[in-house]
Amino acid sequence: MRAFAGKLAVVTGGGTGMGRELVRQLVAEGCSVAMCDVSAKAMAETVRLIAAEPVPQGTRITSHIADVSDESQLIRFRDEVAGQHDTDHIHLLFNNAGIGGGGSLFNDTREDWERTFNVCWGGVYLGVRTFLPMLVAADEAHIVNTSSVNGFWASLGPSVSHTAYAAAKFAVKGFTEALVTDLALNAPHIKCSVVMPGHIGTSIVANSRKVMTGRDEDTLSDEDLARARERERIGRTGVDVARLTDEALQAAAAERHRRFLEEAPTTAAKAAAIILDGVREERWRILVGDDAHRMDQLVRADPEAAYSPQFFDRLTKEVGWRLGGAP
Numbered sequence: 001m002r003a004f005a006g007k008l009a010v011v012t013g014g015g016t017g018m019g020r021e022l023v024r025q026l027v028a029e030g031c032s033v034a035m036c037d038v039s040a041k042a043m044a045e046t047v048r049l050i051a052a053e054p055v056p057q058g059t060r061i062t063s064h065i066a067d068v069s070d071e072s073q074l075i076r077f078r079d080e081v082a083g084q085h086d087t088d089h090i091h092l093l094f095n096n097a098g099i100g101g102g103g104s105l106f107n108d109t110r111e112d113w114e115r116t117f118n119v120c121w122g123g124v125y126l127g128v129r130t131f132l133p134m135l136v137a138a139d140e141a142h143i144v145n146t147s148s149v150n151g152f153w154a155s156l157g158p159s160v161s162h163t164a165y166a167a168a169k170f171a172v173k174g175f176t177e178a179l180v181t182d183l184a185l186n187a188p189h190i191k192c193s194v195v196m197p198g199h200i201g202t203s204i205v206a207n208s209r210k211v212m213t214g215r216d217e218d219t220l221s222d223e224d225l226a227r228a229r230e231r232e233r234i235g236r237t238g239v240d241v242a243r244l245t246d247e248a249l250q251a252a253a254a255e256r257h258r259r260f261l262e263e264a265p266t267t268a269a270k271a272a273a274i275i276l277d278g279v280r281e282e283r284w285r286i287l288v289g290d291d292a293h294r295m296d297q298l299v300r301a302d303p304e305a306a307y308s309p310q311f312f313d314r315l316t317k318e319v320g321w322r323l324g325g326a327p
C-alpha cells in the first residue's frame with residue numbers, strides 16, 4: 001500500500017505510545033482511524049493531540065473501549081467501526097496493544113502470566129480473526145502485528161524471568177510469518193508485516209501495571225505496593241524492595257518509568273514513522289531501531305550463546321542496552 005490517504009485503519013492500543021503515534025501519523029496523512037484501548041482517558045488525550053493540529057478534510061477518528069484479549073469486546077469494536085464509519089471494509093489493521101508482566105512460572109501468578117499472554121498473543125490472533133472479513137472486503141489491505149525483539153530473543157538478560165511476554169511475542173512472529181503464505185494463497189490483496197521494536201520510549205512500564213490491576217492511575221495503590229514487595233526480585237534492581245518505604249517504592253517506580261520513557265534510543269513517534277514506511281514498502285519484517293537491528297545480527301551470529309551471561313554483556317556493550325530496556 002503506497003499511500004494511506006482516504007483509507008480506514010484500525011489501531012489497537014491507540015491510547016498511548018506507538019499506537020498513539022500511529023494514529024496521529026495516519027490521520028495527518030488523511031487516513032481515517034478507529035482505535036481501541038482499555039483506557040478512555042488515554043484515548044481522549046490522543047484525540048486532543050490530533051484536534052490541536054490541522055486534520056485533512058474528510059478524515060474521521062473514532063475511539064472505542066475494547067480489551068483485545070476478549071473476543072466479544074473485539075466483535076463489538078468491529079461492529080461499532082462498521083456502524084460509525086458506515087463501511088463493510090477496512091484497509092489497515094494494527095494489532096499494537098501489548099503489556100509486560102507475569103515473567104516467572106515460580107514467582108508470578110498464573111493469572112498474571114495468562115493476562116500478558118492473552119493480551120500480547122490473544123489480542124493479535126483474535127484481532128486478525130475478528131477483522132479478517134472486513135480486510136477481505138477491501139480492494140487492498142495490510143495487517144501489521146507488533147511483536148518485539150523478544151520475538152527472536154526470549155530474554156531481558158540472565159537475571160530476569162520473561163516467559164509470558166517472550167512466548168507471546170514469538171507466537172506473534174511465527175503467526176505473522178506463516179500468514180504471509182496463507183494470505184498469498186487465499187487473499188493476495190492482503191499483505192502482512194511483523195514489527196519487532198527494540199527499546200522504544202513509551203509508558204509501557206506504568207501502563208502494564210494499570211492493565212494488570214485495572215486501575216488507571218499514575219501512582220501505585222496500597223495493593224500495588226504490596227504486589228511490588230512480593231514480586232519484585234532482588235537482583236533485578238539490586239535493591240531489596242521489601243525494606244523500602246512506600247514513598248521510596250513510589251519514587252523507584254516513577255524513576256523506572258521515566259528512564260524507560262526518556263532514555264530510550266528511539267522515540268514512539270520515530271518508531272511509528274519506521275512502521276508506516278515498512279508498510280508502504282510492503283516489507284513483511286519491520287525491525288524498529290538500531291538496537292533491534294544489532295540484536296538481530298548478534299542472535300543470528302551465535303544462537304547457541306544467546307542466553308549466556310557473556311552474550312548479555314556483549315549485547316549491553318554493543319547495543320548500549322541496559323537491564324529494564326525493551327519489555
Ligand SMILES: NC(=O)c1ccc[n+]([C@@H]2O[C@H](COP(=O)([O-])OP(=O)(O)OC[C@H]3O[C@@H](n4cnc5c(N)ncnc54)[C@H](O)[C@@H]3O)[C@@H](O)[C@H]2O)c1
Nearest residue numbers: 013015016017018038067068097098148199200202204207
Ligand atoms: N516500548 C518498547 O520498548 C517496546 C519494545 C518492543 C515491543 N513493544 C510492543 O509495542 C506495542 C506497543 O507498546 P508501547 O510501548 O507503545 O506501550 P504503551 O503502553 O505506551 O501502549 C500500549 C497501549 O495499549 C493499551 N492496552 C494494553 N492492554 C490492552 C488491552 N488488553 N486491550 C486494549 N488496549 C490495551 C494500553 O492502555 C496502551 O494505551 C506492544 O505490543 C509492546 O509489547 C514495545
